[in-house]
Structures are given as structure tokens and as C-alpha cells.
Amino acid sequence: MAEKKPTGELHDLYRQMFLIRSMETSLLDLFGRGEVSGTVHTCVGQELSGLAVARTLRKGDLVFSNHRCHGHFIARTGDVEGLVAEVMGKRSGVCAGRGGSQHIYKDGFYSNGIQGGIVPVAAGLALALKLTNSDHLCVAFIGDGTLGEGVVYETLNIAAKWGLPLLVVLENNLYAQSTHHSQTLGGDICARAEAFGIETVTADTWDPMDLIGKVQETVQAVRGSGRPRFLRIDTYRLNAHSKGDDDRSAAEVRSYWEKDLLTRFAKEDSPLASRFQREAEERVAAAVVKAREAAAPEPPIPSAQAPSAPCRRWIRTEPGQNRRVVSAIQGALRRNMERDARIILFGEDVSDPYGGAFKVTKGLSSRFPSRVFNTPISEAAIVGIGNGLALRGFLPVVEIMFGDFMGLAADQIINHASKFRYMYNEQVQVPLVIRTPMGGRRGYGPTHSQSLEKHFLGIPGTMMLALHERYDPGAVYDSLFSRIDRPTIVIENKLLYGAMLSRAVPAGFTWEHIDEPFPTSRLRPKSKPDATVLCYGGMLPYAEAAAERLFDEHELACEIICPVRLYPFDPLPLLDSIRATGRLVIAEEGVSFAGFGTEAVGEIIEADPRCLRGLRRLGGPPHPIPASVALEQAALPDAQRIVQAVLELVHGA
Ligand SMILES: Cc1ncc(C[n+]2csc(CCOP(=O)(O)OP(=O)(O)O)c2C)c(N)n1
Incomplete structure (x- = not known):
């Protein structure tokens, strides 16, 4: 307890602490009665830590x-009614029941239930504040158990290096779920942040005046300097981790109840404490009554709907300009950055003079020095910071140097980027572009040659595009920047970077594409097709070479279907082709099992169960991609294997 007598200010804090405590107790009670599903933490x-921070913001x-x-x-918001209704799953909840207890948004307050992953997103919010020259700051709350997550350190490093107005508040309640941090925490808590040059402060929730003073100083320091700080608040959770899961010793818990600020306040001034408690309970009870009466939420909007209605008009694709794919992408990035100041580009080694591992971003940092920057090797933080920027109206473009490293950013894509818009009830958008090259055939071996896009396909709320040289990749980026409304993964391809857009179309064929922003292309034979080949991205040149060979050497006509947009997938162009041929060869560089082609076939069969008479799936090997040229060539599907598959389908195995 503070030395001084509780002032009016302290009374106000106690009143709010009672309100929060009463709400939490009531939510647990509702859970016990079956009126709240899922869980509540x-x-x-710990009420004072949030209150002390909020009052200084x-x-x-x-x-x-x-x-x-x-x-x-x-x-931060005072919205008891909105939160109670949210946790009770009602339409009047702050996120209309979509997010529930752990996933809420209102007026610049965000939460998510993934430990650690919120920290880079908060850093992205802080970067957005910095880029708009605002004197605001972003606060990220984490628990001591979350210090086990690597992305926290990626972010502390970047926040320190870039000077972000980020305050990390670490509520140290000694436990992560059931595990005491003496079992999991090496070294000192504050030393972690200090190692990155971030100043730290320690306070606790049992000395309110000291805590308030330190929070004020720290917030002012972040606001004044625009640099990050780390505030450790020692505290204790008096209830179970979530509902009833508590294995801590009863004596220990009891000792903290005795130490608790409100327990002591009740002893010191029982009438006032009782009044505060009664007022709090009445307000919460009214919120519960209101939520009980509120309507259930509307059925969810399907997240996977196509961004634009498919148009069935095929247009002949004119031969491309005499330039390489890499320069088409680079030109589009530059053009769109000139046009749209919201575009911010960052990643590993993207700045000049290097200009990216595949030189895609060469020249951009010289032209836009404040909008293109190098990052540390921190894929999760790169995408997380992109998420934060996108949430605040920027249009971040992040480069993951090799597609093989996408796994490191998976949590940011799956549990953050893709979910915010839906779970925050459409109050936000995440127009984030993640560019990455996939594919082998350059001898880079097992960890730099993979085609891992299937692992990121079909994440609700996202879009995936795969570039190829028969439809100008620059035009794809133009379309993307002019209409992006969701996280979009753009699959580039290491070999395609060098491909010429002007390469001649094989004799006897024409290239066409559907008149839409992210079109499906088709290679159309002049004669009636005998088989359909489905491919995308880096497999296209092999499919085209196979079609040419089948035509010249076997008098067989193949129609190639090559979509730019892999997800959401429009099966109609493929369906039309299969209805004409009855035979399908899928050629993809990634492993076929549970891949894009298999999914496409599922959609085709669902739409027209009898249209497909023969199917061959060609994909990557059931082992890592080997480094040796001879082994790699044998492992990856090529034109010869496509030719063979078509012959088998047409003439029988
Ligand atoms: C990435 C991730 N791993 C595990 C969990 C499951 N989980 C939820 S809360 C929690 C404990 C978190 O401990 P701490 O960070 O100390 O916060 P506290 O619960 O003490 O507030 C765990 C393990 C999770 N939500 N996210």
C-alpha cells in the first residue's frame, strides 16, 4: 500500500479495479452456468497494470x-457492455461475437490469443505512427511466459534499431498457464530488453503510486524520444489461468490474496470498498442482462469469396515486351510506389546496392529512401510488422528472400494477417503483400529449392497469386496495388525472373487470358484439344514445351490452363477445358499430395462428376530436392514427363 492516504485519484483507480474484477468474476460465473462458451482468462x-498504463495514454x-x-x-475503452456481449457471443459485442474473449478490437485497441506474435504487429503499428510523424505510441502487453517466444526478440531488436515508439509492458505474474517461470526462464527478464539497448523499468501492482509514477515517466519517455522502452510489472493472477485450471499451492495463492490491493483497501475503508464493489456489480449485472437480451450474431460472410466476379471473356494475349520478368516486376513496384505513397517495401537485403537476392528491388531504395529498407534476418517480425502497418492503412510489401523461409512467418500469416479482418468484424483490413520466390532447378539444394506454396493455399481471408511470363507480371502487380483488400502472397519463381516476356508463341497455338485482374491464361491449339494440362508459375515453360513436342512429334493437341490466382480459385476455365478433352495432366513443382492440383480436381469433380476420364498428377519428389544437377533434374517434373503423361492418358498406359 502507498505510504500516503488514498487520494481521490487512487479512489478512482480502486473503483475501476472493482469494475474489472467484478466483470471478470461475473464472466467466470456465466461460464459456470453455460452462458459463455470456450474460455476466459x-x-x-492484475487489474492495476492495465489501468496505470491506460490513464497515461x-x-x-x-x-x-x-x-x-x-x-x-x-x-482503455470503458466499454463493459461491449465486452460482456462479445464474450457472451452476441451481435452487440464489440466484434459481433466473431472474436470472443481473446480477439477484440475497438478504437485502436487490438488483442489476439497467440503468444508472442502480437509483438511484431504492435511494432508495425508503432512504425505506422512513426511514418506519419505522429507523437503517439503503441503499447504491447505480454506475460512472462511469452518471453519464451523468439519473435519477441526479433521485434525488440528491430524496434531498438529503427527507433519505434513502442512500449512493451511485461506483466510478470510468475506463471505461464501451470508452469512457474523458474522452470523456463533463463537469466534476467529486463536484461533481455537491455541487450538490445532498450531502457527498462520495474514496478509492481502492490505499490500503486510508485507504479503510476513509473508508467507516466516511461510513457513520456517513449512519446518524447520516439524510442522503445520495456516496463516490467510484477504482479500475481489470483484466479486460475483460465476457468478452473489451477495447481498452484493454496497457501501461495492465499498469501497473494492477503497482499492484494483491494483486499487491503477493503480492510482499510470497508464502507467505501463495499460501495465501490456494489456499484461495479450493478453495472456489470446490467451489462449481462442487456447481453442476454441481445440478438445472436448474423451468419458469417464467407471469407473465401473471389475479390472480383469472374468474367468469361477470353482475350488474345499479345506478345509481351522485350524484357525479362524481373524487370517487369521491378518496373511495377517502382511505378506503383510513385503513384501510391502508402506502399512501404522491406525485407532482407532489399536495399541498394544489392537490391535483393534476385535483384527485384534494385534501385528502389535509392529512389524511395524513406520507404524501402533492409531488415535483420527475422521473417516472422518482417511479416508481423507488415501486418501492423497494413492495419493502419499502409500498403506494405515484404520480401521473403526464399520461399523456403515462409515457414518462419507462418504464424503471422495464419494466425494474424488472415484473421484480423474477420475476427474484428470487418472493422479493419490487412492489405499486405508478401512476395517470395519458390522453385528449384538452380542447384541450391534441399532448403533453397522448394515449392511450398501449398502449405499457404486456402487460408481463409487471404489471396495467393503465382506469376508467369505469359501474362505480364507487372500488370498483375498493377491490379494488385489498385484493389488489394486482403493479405496476398505472390509466388514468384527463381527461374522465371530471367524469362523473356517476348518469347515466341509455339506455332499452331495462341495464348489467351480471361478479361479480369488476375486472369487465368490458356494456350489454345488451333485444332480440337486431346488433353488439358494444368500448371502455374514456374512450370509453365515446361508445359508449353511439352505441348509443342506433343503437337510436332505425336500429332496431339494440348490445351494449357494456367491461372494467376491460385486462391480463391476459379475452376470454370479448367472445367471448360476438361469438358472438351476429358483428360487432365497436372504439372506442379511442389509435392502433388494435398497440393493445388489435387484441390482443383476436387472442385472439378464436385461441379461435374463425369467430365474427367483420365488424370495424371506430376509433382515434386517424395524426398528433399537434391543439390546435384543430375539428381535435381531427375527429381523435378519436366516437359518429357508431361509428354509421357499425356501419351499414357491418350493411348493408355
Ligand atoms: C503461441 C502460443 N502458444 C501457447 C499458447 C497457449 N497459452 C495460452 S496462455 C498461455 C500462458 C501464457 O503465459 P504468460 O505469457 O505468462 O501470460 P499469462 O497467462 O500469465 O498472463 C499459454 C501457454 C498460446 N495461446 N499461444
């Missing part, structure tokens, strides 16, 4: 919280 005992400051976010949310 209550913050009883200004309108326009941003907060990113975690699974234990209710107290932070009430401290």
Missing part, C-alpha cells in the same frame, strides 16, 4: 493486448 489481481495511442486482455480493454 481473467486478470483478477492519449486518444490516438494504440494498444495491442493478449489472451488476458479484458482488464486492458476496460481500462
